[in-house]
Amino acid sequence: MTTPDVFEVLHSGRFKEYPSSVLGVGTVLNDMDAKSAIKAGARFLMSPAMVKDILDDIGEVLYIPGVMTPTEVLNAHNAGAQVVKVYPVSVLGGVQYITALKKSFSHIPMVASQGIMLDSIGAYIHEGASEVLLSDAIFKKDAMRKRNYGRIHELACRAKTTRQRNQMEESDDNTLTRKGFSLQIHGGIEND
Numbered sequence: 477m478t479t480p481d482v483f484e485v486l487h488s489g490r491f492k493e494y495p496s497s498v499l500g501v502g503t504v505l506n507d508m509d510a511k512s513a514i515k516a517g518a519r520f521l522m523s524p525a526m527v528k529d530i531l532d533d534i535g536e537v538l539y540i541p542g543v544m545t546p547t548e549v550l551n552a553h554n555a556g557a558q559v560v561k562v563y564p565v566s567v568l569g570g571v572q573y574i575t576a577l578k579k580s581f582s583h584i585p586m587v588a589s590q591g592i593m594l595d596s597i598g599a600y601i602h603e604g605a606s607e608v609l610l611s612d613a614i615f616k617k618d619a620m621r622k623r624n625y626g627r628i629h630e631l632a633c634r635a636k637t638t639r640q641r642n643q644m645e646e647s648d649d650n651t652l653t654r655k656g657f658s659l660q661i662h663g664g665i666e667n668d
Contacts, residue, residue: 559585566591571599578604598642
């Protein structure tokens with residue numbers, strides 16, 4: 477919800493030429509904004525914290541609440557969250573924090589969020605993060621301010637390549653197979 481005119485962007489139809497795109501809205505803080513985002517076409521919602529009203533009212537739209545502590549991970553999962561966003565992961569210990577959480581909560585999919593750079597994608601995935609959010613790595617403030625979409629595209633492509641390299645897993649018979657893949661990229665132009 478920090479991207480100016482986010483609902484207009486969703487309504488605009490700019491993404492019709494990308495039929496496989498799944499658009500969502502982040503930093504959703506209340507039920508009213510969640511309903512507006514869904515009405516505008518959002519297919520998933522994220523929050524920096526667990527907002528129970530959103531989880532209770534969104535229906536079929538995926539809601540990924542933010543969590544920090546083991547208690548918050550478990551409470552969000554028990555409330556019905558299918559996936560949780562560990563935020564702000566870099567401040568909490570980064571890859572080591574994901575490793576620690578996954579020891580007790582291996583059954584709960586976790587998205588690592590905040591402060592993740594391209595060179596650490598593999599470490600997060602290897603240690604159990606289902607996905608990573610890369611707004612800090614891709615949507616550099618200078619590039620956004622200058623509307624340098626070429627640079628943003630370049631960083632997104634590098635992120636995708638890095639993620640694909642790290643999605644291979646070894647099976648019991650020592651063959652490599654591809655893990656499920658989806659790359660979550662979000663961000664927007666901030667008001668100065």
